Amino acid sequence: MSQLRDTASSLPPGLLASVADLREMELARAGGADIIDLKQPAFGALGAWSPEALTAAVMLWNAWGEQLGEAARPALSATAGDQPMVPALIRAAAERVAETGVPIVKVGLFHSKHTNECIEALAPLASRARLIGVLFADQEPDFAVVGALGRAGFAGVMIDTADKRAGSLTEHLDPLTLGQFVAEARRHGLITGLAGSLRLGDIPSLTGVGADYLGFRGALCEGGRTGALDPMRLGQVYARLREPTDHSRP
Numbered sequence: 410m411s412q413l414r415d416t417a418s419s420l421p422p423g424l425l426a427s428v429a430d431l432r433e434m435e436l437a438r439a440g441g442a443d444i445i446d447l448k449q450p451a452f453g454a455l456g457a458w459s460p461e462a463l464t465a466a467v468m469l470w471n472a473w474g475e476q477l478g479e480a481a482r483p484a485l486s487a488t489a490g491d492q493p494m495v496p497a498l499i500r501a502a503a504e505r506v507a508e509t510g511v512p513i514v515k516v517g518l519f520h521s522k523h524t525n526e527c528i529e530a531l532a533p534l535a536s537r538a539r540l541i542g543v544l545f546a547d548q549e550p551d552f553a554v555v556g557a558l559g560r561a562g563f564a565g566v567m568i569d570t571a572d573k574r575a576g577s578l579t580e581h582l583d584p585l586t587l588g589q590f591v592a593e594a595r596r597h598g599l600i601t602g603l604a605g606s607l608r609l610g611d612i613p614s615l616t617g618v619g620a621d622y623l624g625f626r627g628a629l630c631e632g633g634r635t636g637a638l639d640p641m642r643l644g645q646v647y648a649r650l651r652e653p654t655d656h657s658r659p
């Protein structure tokens with residue numbers, strides 16, 4: 410999908426696959442990912458690719474547009490790194506990504522009393538890239554931030570986990586709370602994503618929450634999130650997302 414879904418839909422959530430290099434980017438496209446998310450998992454929850462590598466990824470993505478047509482290629486996002494919540498630093502990191510031509514920039518909003526200042530610092534960038542604010546399930550996320558993101562012109566908001574050793578999204582937040590998050594985001598016109606050490610077994614309960622996409626890295630890899638993307642695991646996630654929901658399955 411070249412556009413993310415922006416309305417409630419009976420379709421299953423889209424598949425966001427985080428990839429660590431160009432080879433994985435190709436595998437994710439071949440495996441049917443709706444959003445290819447350029448992320449270096451070895452550098453943290455939202456570890457960033459280098460600007461040079463991002464530029465190469467944008468060239469590949471542009472080539473897909475010519476070969477497949479823009480509507481048939483996946484969307485492309487990239488993370489801006491695990492940045493301190495300092496407005497000037499977070500803005501500079503997001504700009505570094507946007508300047509490479511990556512159309513969707515994911516910015517981590519780690520727990521801080523400076524969150525609103527950081528969102529304000531990012532607002533001017535919203536005219537040049539689709540910004541996604543990332544909240545963290547293991548840092549007591551404040552859903553009041555969602556309204557601030559909408560007012561600042563962000564395109565979307567997602568929840569992930571910051572500490573990948575401290576449990577998955579579904580261990581921190583229940584489906585009811587996640588449903589409230591999705592509803593609040595929609596009220597502000599934001600697309601939504603859910604991630605955080607998700608496994609195959611998490612998919613049925615999260616499908617009912619109504620988010621626009623579910624994000625995966627660890628579940629796609631041989632040997633965990635810093636391992637290599639495995640097309641077979643990707644295929645299993647892809648297939649499970651499209652299965653009719655059956656809450657009795659593991």
Ligand SMILES: O=C[C@H](O)COP(=O)(O)O
Pocket residue numbers: 425427446448569570573604605606607624625626627628634
């Ligand atoms: O944006 C999605 C993340 O890359 C998810 O990573 P994870 O499944 O390893 O927590």
